[in-house]
Amino acid sequence: MQPAQPGRPREGRATRDAILATARRLIHVHGYRGTSLDDVLKESGVGKGNFYYYFKSKEELGHEILNELIQEFLEETLEPCFADPGASPLGQIRCFLARVLEIQRRTNCVGGCPLGNLAAELADRHEGFRARLHGVFSAWQERLRDALCRAQARGHLDAACDPAAMAAFVVASLEGAILMAKLAKDIEVMERCVAELGRYLSMYEMLPAS
Template sequence: MSSTKDHIIETASRLVHLRGFNHTSIGEILEESGVGKGSFYYYFKSKEELGYAIIESNFRRFSEEVTGKAFGNNKDALTQLHDFLDILFDIHQKRNCAGGCRLGNMAMEMSDIHEEFRRRFQEGFDGWEAQITAILRKAHINGQLADHADLPALAQFIIASVEGAILLTKVKKDISILEHCFTELKRYIQMCADGNAPLCA
């Protein structure tokens, strides 16, 4: 991919993260990136097309920087899930609670008002859910989860808990909220391993 195109996407993604997609203009993106209008329209026919590229870029980055690091090794499945939460915590701690989740913010803003955005976010989150489900299946095969665990439901619960915790942390500007929520989520996962949680009973 062109470095200019990458630069436009990254600049736009950063601005959209803090201001929202609808409150970020092409003019602001051009000014911040230092790219001319002609170059912008060479790579993107519209602001919507740029938005789709932002979604793809952010899911790819999430895969490389979070799930790839947490799940791309030979550790046992429950340790991988804990590492996944620890990596996310470190990212948001370094940001000092600013911005929240790039994917979650944009999904909440656009999914009710633009069907194509909603569809693309659904595909991305479905992929994330499939990754978590695969790790849970690995845990199940290795005897780390109860036999009757509802793996897809548990994967959805983990994702919903993560996104909700990040949102609350952003609103209250208190990183201890994320820390406590992730500690409780780890505790729930351990309860699933012990067969004492509703989704695993």
């Protein structure tokens, strides 16, 4: 039996979007492994034939959701702070820290980090997702490392600072803080961590001579 064909292009897009939105919501609450294909179909009201017209499997759906999450992270959190190559590198990092904090404040510490949640759930269980998520976190660290290297080259950061180590420390600290804030349901947990990261960064900052 052939899968049901979608109607007009706009209707077809709406069906695909409904599948993605429903699956994202369920995975955010129940996790990838805790969300079945039947759950997605029931919640979205989409038939199985239409689902398989757009996605070959739950795994393909999961990768498409991951694409969306990565794109949103880049567009909403990372790129706005690092887009201008002429800006102060340390200012860019502080902008990024503030954006991460603001996102957690906006969500009232509910849900945590979608990428971090998937990494914690799937790193030991699904090599394909693990590899992609590792690439995302590595790229995030590399963006921070590059900013720190530029700060050193401009004489704004002490040579004693190891850019790669600090970048990894910032990412690990933020992910841990997001988890702790989620557990406590208290934005102050996140605020204290971001403030401490700012102080740590300032320890290596070299201010211009007056």
